[in-house]
């Protein structure tokens with residue numbers, strides 16, 4: 001049983017650039033893994049195929065045992081509810097409070113306000129942002145803003161959380177702190193997949209690491225094989 005399975009996936013962009021070649025791996029429910037590789041290795045392309053912002057040219061992507069090539073039209077929006085996304089620059093709404101930013105995905109789903117408030121307070125606590133709900137994003141530090149981005153992606157209890165270079169704008173200490181937050185997220189039923197070019201940082205987290213090079217999956221390192229590095 002897997003939440004995500006790539007089976008012989010290839011992606012060639014218009015113009016002939018082959019971004020992914022014969023990529024096969026699977027992710028168990030609640031598993032945490034990193035994906036790393038040099039710039040242009042194909043990390044963002046792989047994440048786009050999970051969000052259905054792009055489609056494979058070859059092979060198949062299965063999410064919760066469903067082939068995503070059969071997910072079209074209105075069903076794309078339902079699929080995206082199951083995939084929380086954390087962005088590098090967090091993309092928070094500047095004029096909305098932290099609590100409003102985090103609750104927005106639930107407002108869009110029409111959830112009752114009291115239930116949204118309850119969930120938002122709980123996730124604010126969990127992210128160590130308990131006192132910052134009424135603040136505007138600009139009043140927070142870079143690390144706090146990224147924690148708000150993670151909270152917003154998690155609030156809908158997605159089956160999988162994906163993040164593309166979530167520490168790209170942070171200094172090394174904050175980057176490690178944010179990666180620790182990702183590493184602590186699974187175990188509540190959400191699988192987490194974080195892309196980062198920073199191999200040294202990723203290896204320190206002692207989680208599974210997929211390594212892409214020129215579009216090919218060249219390594220799939222188990223946490224126990226990172227223990228002594």
Ligand SMILES: Nc1ncnc2c1ncn2[C@@H]1O[C@H](COP(=O)(O)OP(=O)(O)OP(=O)(O)O)[C@@H](O)[C@H]1O
Pocket residue numbers: 013014015017018019037038039040041042043044045046197
């Ligand atoms: N929309 C596109 N059209 C054409 N080529 C693209 C497109 N998006 C990405 N590419 C190319 O596909 C390859 C893989 O890009 P991708 O963004 O997936 O790599 P990445 O590993 O995420 O890199 P980075 O760490 O720099 O973000 C690169 O050569 C890139 O130039």
